[in-house]
Amino acid sequence: MEVVGQAAAVAQLVGNVDGLIFKIKRAADTAKQNTRECENLVVYLSTIEEVLPTLPEDPEVARPLARLGSTLQEAHDLVVACQKRGSFSKIFRANSLADRFREVNARITCDLSLFPLVIYTAIARRLDRMVLPAQNDSGAMAPAGKSSGTVAVETQTQMVLVSHVSSGSDDDNPRRLTRPEIAASTSNLAVVLGGGRSGTVYKGSLHHGGRVREVAVKVLKKHGRQGMEVSFVAELEILFPLRHDHIARLVGWCEEAEEERRVFVYEHMSNGTLRDHLLGLGVHGHGGGAGSPVASSWSGRVEVLLGAARALEHLHRRATLPVIHRNVSSSNILLDARWRSYLSDFGQALLQAACEEHGGQGQLVPEAIGTFGYLDPEYYSTRRVSPAIDVYSFGVVTLEVLTGRPHVNSSSSKGQLGEVPVAMVSSVLPVIQNGKLRDVLDGRPSLVPTPAQLKALELVANTAMLCLWPQGKDRPAISNVVANLEKALGIIRSDETNLLL
Numbered sequence: 069m070e071v072v073g074q075a076a077a078v079a080q081l082v083g084n085v086d087g088l089i090f091k092i093k094r095a096a097d098t099a100k101q102n103t104r105e106c107e108n109l110v111v112y113l114s115t116i117e118e119v120l121p122t123l124p125e126d127p128e129v130a131r132p133l134a135r136l137g138s139t140l141q142e143a144h145d146l147v148v149a150c151q152k153r154g155s156f157s158k159i160f161r162a163n164s165l166a167d168r169f170r171e172v173n174a175r176i177t178c179d180l181s182l183f184p185l186v187i188y189t190a191i192a193r194r195l196d197r198m199v200l201p202a203q204n205d206s207g208a209m210a211p212a213g214k215s216s217g218t219v220a221v222e223t224q225t226q227m228v229l230v231s232h233v234s235s236g237s238d239d240d241n242p243r244r245l246t247r248p249e250i251a252a253s254t255s256n257l258a259v260v261l262g263g264g265r266s267g268t269v270y271k272g273s274l275h276h277g278g279r280v281r282e283v284a285v286k287v288l289k290k291h292g293r294q295g296m297e298v299s300f301v302a303e304l305e306i307l308f309p310l311r312h313d314h315i316a317r318l319v320g321w322c323e324e325a326e327e328e329r330r331v332f333v334y335e336h337m338s339n340g341t342l343r344d345h346l347l348g349l350g351v352h353g354h355g356g357g358a359g360s361p362v363a364s365s366w367s368g369r370v371e372v373l374l375g376a377a378r379a380l381e382h383l384h385r386r387a388t389l390p391v392i393h394r395n396v397s398s399s400n401i402l403l404d405a406r407w408r409s410y411l412s413d414f415g416q417a418l419l420q421a422a423c424e425e426h427g428g429q430g431q432l433v434p435e436a437i438g439t440f441g442y443l444d445p446e447y448y449s450t451r452r453v454s455p456a457i458d459v460y461s462f463g464v465v466t467l468e469v470l471t472g473r474p475h476v477n478s479s480s481s482k483g484q485l486g487e488v489p490v491a492m493v494s495s496v497l498p499v500i501q502n503g504k505l506r507d508v509l510d511g512r513p514s515l516v517p518t519p520a521q522l523k524a525l526e527l528v529a530n531t532a533m534l535c536l537w538p539q540g541k542d543r544p545a546i547s548n549v550v551a552n553l554e555k556a557l558g559i560i561r562s563d564e565t566n567l568l569l
């Protein structure tokens with residue numbers, strides 16, 4: 069009896085969502101402003117509409133369905149508002165409506181992520197298919213914009229899936245992989261690249277569409293972090309649409325819910341992590357030897373920092389669905405064969421829209437997760453998530469780059485429980501604040517700075533100081549950090565050129 073009741077409740081919720089989608093579509097037909105946003109929303113909702121009849125009559129889907137229903141009610145009100153023309157400042161009104169569309173879209177995406185994983189990935193797969201242009205008979209991709217209905221598909225792509233700066237083609241979209249594909253690509257997980265709290269990363273080569281691609285395959289721990297399923301879905305949701313020249317690209321994923329096996333496949337970065345090079349760790353043969361510009365030149369170091377700052381700028385300000393990374397560290401900045409830097413490891417990332425919901429103060433999380441030494445103390449005490457927490461961690465990475473020291477040291481004085489770890493910030497920052505940057509700069513012979521380089525490094529150090537300000541509101545936005553690093557890199561490069569002449 070109870071089961072019948074639950075089934076009826078789910079059926080009713082599905083009917084409600086279906087009805088709302090129908091109403092939104094009808095209202096969108098007669099929208100007089102923000103018509104593009106309305107069209108985008110309709111395309112997004114059509115995908116959800118397709119999935120609705122396949123939902124199981126399971127109590128687990130009732131809660132996310134109810135949430136989706138109330139978000140769609142707001143979406144409907146928004147589209148209805150677009151049926152009127154604003155009598156006062158039309159442009160202002162259009163912009164504020166566009167902001168509300170962004171919020172509603174982000175909320176719908178958040179609501180979808182609450183569905184059980186198997187349903188969510190079904191939706192993601194459908195969206196995946198929508199972004200891939202139709203293949204012609206020869207298997208080559210048809211040019212975008214040529215197939216019927218492509219306009220809708222393209223706008224959908226812009227809205228939901230592809231954030232912006234794309235350096236790859238559409239066939240670079242992440243795809244679902246099978247377990248045999250994972251086993252074959254990694255020769256049964258033969259070569260370990262590294263490991264962390266969430267799993268082990270293996271080297272692999274993926275054959276697809278006549279191409280071979282070097283990949284890093286992260287097999288998530290079965291019972292690692294609490295809520296692994298939730299964090300898998302969250303990372304998939306965040307990484308799927310992200311395209312940026314300094315963000316490690318997701319190539320695919322594999323999910324076998326029954327066996328609790330979850331895998332992410334990323335582009336392989338052959339030169340390891342920034343940390344390896346700063347500390348001269350010989351991990352996999354690329355730990356900061358003579359050939360590493362990151363170990364041996366200030367331009368190499370500042371360039372890597374700038375890449376990571378641009379990745380954060382993209383996440384915070386430019387991505388269609390802005391993101392807070394929450395785990396910025398020198399181990400999560402990877403280097404490819406050309407020494408370009410890439411931000412990686414989005415396992416703790418959060419969508420900013422969810423954070424903004426909380427009266428602009430940032431979302432309150434149950435626990436301030438992070439790595440000691442990188443963790444923003446204000447976030448640690450308030451548990452409120454905002455972009456400023458990434459800026460703080462980036463400040464710590466900047467100090468690592470300047471000093472070549474690890475983010476934590478073991479104190480010489482032993483506490484009751486053994487050696488006490490000390491965050492580098494507490495030992496290095498006061499020295500920089502006293503104007504004695506030279507005392508803490510990495511002292512390797514190839515890094516002795518010229519006077520011009522020292523000026524540039526002072527700018528970098530001052531920027532780090534601002535990033536490490538105790539209160540998040542006093543820290544710079546990441547765009548200002550990018551601007552300062554660009555300036556510093558310009559000074560160092562022109563000095564290097566002068567030295568060569």
Ligand SMILES: Nc1ncnc2c1ncn2[C@@H]1O[C@H](COP(=O)(O)OP(=O)(O)OP(=O)(O)O)[C@@H](O)[C@H]1O
Pocket residue numbers: 261262263264265266267268269283284286316334335336337338340341395399400402412413415
């Ligand atoms: N795309 C990649 N290319 C090459 N090596 C990689 C790649 N991704 C990860 N690695 C290696 O695997 C290690 C662990 O990866 P990652 O930091 O993502 O794991 P994690 O379990 O999420 O770690 P954390 O403890 O920070 O949560 C990295 O330090 C790096 O050495």
